[in-house]
Amino acid sequence: MLNIxxxxxxxxxxxxxxxxxxxxxxxxLGVSAKLDHADITSIGGSRADIIIAAKNFEKQVRRYGxxxxxxxxxxxxxxxxxxxxxxxxxxxxxxL
Amino acid sequence: MLKHNEQFKxxxxxxxxxxxxxxxxxxxxERIYQVDFGSARxxxxxxxxxxxxxxxxxxxxxxxxxxxxxxxxxxxxNELFLxxxxxxxxxxxxxxxxxDDQEISYITLHFGAALENAKSxxxxxxxxxxxxxxxxxxxxxxxxxxxSEFNVEIVDTISCREVGTITxxxxxxxxxxxxxxxxxxxxxxxxxxxxxxxxxxxxxxxKFKYDRTENYYNQLKLVNRLIDITxxxxxxxxxxFLQYEFLxxxxxxxxxxxxxxxxxxxxxxxxxxxxxxxAECTDWKAAIKLGTQLLIDNGYVEERYYDAIINNFxxxxxxxxxxxxxxxxxxxxxxxxxxxxxSLITLKNPLEFGNESNDPVKLIVTLAASDNExxxxxxxxxxxxxxxxxxxxxxxxxxxxxxxxxxINKYSK
Numbered sequence: 001m002l003n004i005x006x007x008x009x010x011x012x013x014x015x016x017x018x019x020x021x022x023x024x025x026x027x028x029l030g031v032s033a034k035l036d037h038a039d040i041t042s043i044g045g046s047r048a049d050i051i052i053a054a055k056n057f058e059k060q061v062r063r064y065g066x067x068x069x070x071x072x073x074x075x076x077x078x079x080x081x082x083x084x085x086x087x088x089x090x091x092x093x094x095x096l
Numbered sequence: 097m098l099k100h101n102e103q104f105k106x107x108x109x110x111x112x113x114x115x116x117x118x119x120x121x122x123x124x125x126e127r128i129y130q131v132d133f134g135s136a137r138x139x140x141x142x143x144x145x146x147x148x149x150x151x152x153x154x155x156x157x158x159x160x161x162x163x164x165x166x167x168x169x170x171x172x173x174n175e176l177f178l179x180x181x182x183x184x185x186x187x188x189x190x191x192x193x194x195x196d197d198q199e200i201s202y203i204t205l206h207f208g209a210a211l212e213n214a215k216s217x218x219x220x221x222x223x224x225x226x227x228x229x230x231x232x233x234x235x236x237x238x239x240x241x242x243x244s245e246f247n248v249e250i251v252d253t254i255s256c257r258e259v260g261t262i263t264x265x266x267x268x269x270x271x272x273x274x275x276x277x278x279x280x281x282x283x284x285x286x287x288x289x290x291x292x293x294x295x296x297x298x299x300x301x302x303k304f305k306y307d308r309t310e311n312y313y314n315q316l317k318l319v320n321r322l323i324d325i326t327x328x329x330x331x332x333x334x335x336x337f338l339q340y341e342f343l344x345x346x347x348x349x350x351x352x353x354x355x356x357x358x359x360x361x362x363x364x365x366x367x368x369x370x371x372x373x374x375a376e377c378t379d380w381k382a383a384i385k386l387g388t389q390l391l392i393d394n395g396y397v398e399e400r401y402y403d404a405i406i407n408n409f410x411x412x413x414x415x416x417x418x419x420x421x422x423x424x425x426x427x428x429x430x431x432x433x434x435x436x437x438x439s440l441i442t443l444k445n446p447l448e449f450g451n452e453s454n455d456p457v458k459l460i461v462t463l464a465a466s467d468n469e470x471x472x473x474x475x476x477x478x479x480x481x482x483x484x485x486x487x488x489x490x491x492x493x494x495x496x497x498x499x500x501x502x503x504i505n506k507y508s509k
Binding site for chain 2: 008009010011012013014016017020021039041043044045054055056057060063064065066074075076077078079
């Protein structure tokens, strides 16, 4: 099962808000995945396949250069944008 | 490849900036792992510089190095590897060239060794020696009480006779007994039962862990009232001791971590007292301050929670503008959160926060989470509200609190 991690600065507000929206989008698409949210310094220790964060964090998240696919959003719970950016990644990973 | 770069003209000289880069990398590792390398720090940086000199030359001359234990490092120390990779960013900026994974794995080993040897001390934790008559018993009990209230590192617990022969470094000596032949100004004398006046005294030297002073005094007042009542019905042999026992019981019930497993709905948090509509604010900081002030005034958070939120904005940018017109203002719980709480303000005149996609802002919800879980239910209800554009536009246009509360009620099932 895919492992998706939402991150933000504090790890308790916006990342969770994002997680909820991603959950909802996945449900619509009929894809199941393991979701979690954390603050940005936890990326090093995670084994996520996909990391999702706000555009503001792009520079910092990219520094980690993990093998994970990274998605950066303008609106953390804009389902349209999430779907737009998530679908090609899911297809590439064979989930869709 | 490397462009003409001043620093590499002379092969013998260590590029000036290299020391600062190594220091910066080490600083960040300290921050990520919450350690303080202390006196070893300089050695670690020097060691890194010595390692990096040949690294830079290898990169310059395109000499690839492979690490025979690269796979082992990736398998067993991947988190350290990735954290090292993230701080290597500074080196890459400095030499204007990518550093490959094999080289990073060597640098990983360098930090790995440094971290193994480091004491995991949180910065600014004073080192304290506890003294009693024997060095066992009372000293250990006092040590345990002190570590639960203050941010300290207990270096040792000893008897008063051993004070002259302490070898470890320390900042303070705290003693429950008089230390013979020792300058009384050089140690802090307290009662073994750690009475109210001892906490006040210690508070002058040590930092309270959770800034619980006010909470402690409130508890003390309650306990004293209870003891006064008890005295009407029974004879109390030792008031101080009873005070201690009552406080201990109160502390036990308080240290639950998760707030008693009560489920908080959105309407439990966004109440008449924490909502303000059509506020007039001059700029984004004033707006954030207003949202936070609603929580400060009710005692839910300390003043410093506002500073922590502003720091978040400064460090990470306006990511808290999570959707068009909406800010979810918050910081981590250890920054002065007393109670899980939320406030909501709408702005008469929309304000710019610097977020290209979602400015201007009309509504700010300030969230103060007390732990990692208790707020999740109410937050998810809030999110559902945010995703309903009709109800949101009603809130944006609301002229009184009751209208807002009605909508919030809808989402608090």
